[in-house]
Amino acid sequence: MTSATERPLLFLDVDGPLIPFGSSSCYPQTVAADSSRFPDQGNPLLKRLDPGLGSRLMALGCRLVWATTWMEEANEAVSPRIGLPRLPVVEWPTPCADEGPRGLHWKTRHLVEWADGRPFIWVDDEISAIDRLWVDASHPGASLLHRVDPTKGLVDADFSALADWLRSAMLRRAPH
Template identity: 75%
Template sequence: MTSAAERPLLFLDVDGPLIPFGSSSDHPRAAAAAAVGAADRGNPLLARLDPGIGARLMALGCRLVWATTWMEEANRTVAPRIGLPRLPVMGWPAADAEEGPRGLHWKTRALVEWAGGRPFVWVDDEIGTMDRLWVTAAHPGPSLLHRVDPARGLEDSDFHTLAGWLDTVTGD
């Protein structure tokens, strides 16, 4: 059983999981927002954010952490639109940092280091086989690397997968 202080971390990417890349016709919110001129500060893709997704993420009971190149901009621009509070933001390795094995995502080692052995979920659209292998070998705690279809973003099936894994880890 995991205590509240030991809640699993959930590392969250923005582009792909929260802002899907599929066509506007696939995203009714985006089409409706565009129709009323909601292209926001030069980034019309922000209209694709689901305003209710923050509540669904919070309901998972994880400690949410931005794991995105948006960095602090995720707190200023994305969080208020989806109902999230200010979240911690992952720092990324310097561009000249040591490279990992071929196929290892540049985020992977930093996420494992931040987790420090604690259970974690990583939600991203760029997770691959090498990331899974590396985390299995390098991280002593439970982990779920959940790849989201970037054309669709987080969907009900993703939330079912996340909640199911979290139930097995936390004993809830």
Template identity: 60%
Template sequence: MTGSTRRALLFLDVDGPLIPFGGTGHREGPAQQGNEGDSGGNPLLARLDPALGARLTALRCDLVWATTWMDDANEYVAPRIGLPDLPVVAWPDPAEEDERAGLHWKTRTLMRWAAGRPFLWVDDEITPADRAWVAAHHPAPTLLHRVDPRTGLTDRDFAALARWVHDHP
């Protein structure tokens, strides 16, 4: 693309960041009416906050599913939170070398997928080893943001993501 900048990628995990494990709280109830028959067999989908899609879109990043849900994220998650179909990262078999290095099995694949673009990665399993490895090997700015899987994405998380996007246009 000549003369334009490409937006940062935002790699999204589902279990933990979008579907919290710490209880159902406000994420059940009226917001899920009409979806009861289309759960894909997963009762945890009722924990999705329907406002998440608008909040993620407002970050002005190119959203990408980075989840073991793969294409099911587009079928079962996206419509419940108001997102269109998104690109999906295809996962290779995890490499033993990543485990020995203390890296999450997604780390190298996400860097390859980003192909030098700035990116944010929202996941509940990010470690300091992942942050250090990406900082040493990726040429563009990155934010590896760990979300507490008990609560999922919170106002505080969205503030951190928005701050990073603002500081890395």
């Protein structure tokens, strides 16, 4: 079981939250200036990564975990561009027909299993009300399923929401 001092997990998706899908004119090419250090590796969308995201994510004080179809490639292509260390990666099992109720995201059950009762945040652009209901009914620990606008990616308001939830969750877990 979890201790009162254990840091919450933060499950992090790449496409949408870190690499926004909006018009390319909306995003400064912040990494492009250092393209020799970070070539696009055949994916021009990597230039949309904000190099300041890593320090902001680390400042939340969570245990960061990749929860993306990028799998280990997130450590190779994304982490160095945004200043993150190598992170643990959720390994996705082969999908099966009985993954839960209709509309439940295919990641949801696996993230709850990975969390194993620990408090967690899941940052993704595909979270729905069904995912929230299922997690509330299936996960004994505190959780925040935070949907990010995929056209904008993680923005100040998202970081404020995450920090607010973390403060609240820590207060609930503090010994009285």
